[in-house]
Amino acid sequence: MLSERTLFSATVINEVIYAVGGYSGQGMLASPFIEFFKEGSWQELKTTFVQRAGHQSIKSEYNKLVIFGGQTKDDQIDQV
DSSP: OOSOOBSOEEEEETTEEEEEOOEETTEEOOOOEEEEEETTEEEEEEOOOOOOBSOEEEEOTTSOEEEEOSBOTTSOOOOO
């Protein structure tokens, strides 16, 4: 991965691994990016999701990434 992290989620969709959120050695990752592994290398995908850790991510029946739960910097989650 491009960023070391713990308490993140990882989901595979169409042979691509998506690593979402988590904590770095200095706190919650503050970047609005999801990292993904495709064709032998890690890349970043800019998103609008709320940064979080300790959450879950799944593949929906429509091959969409769904992220829910966990903890934010403000200790609240009010969206999926």
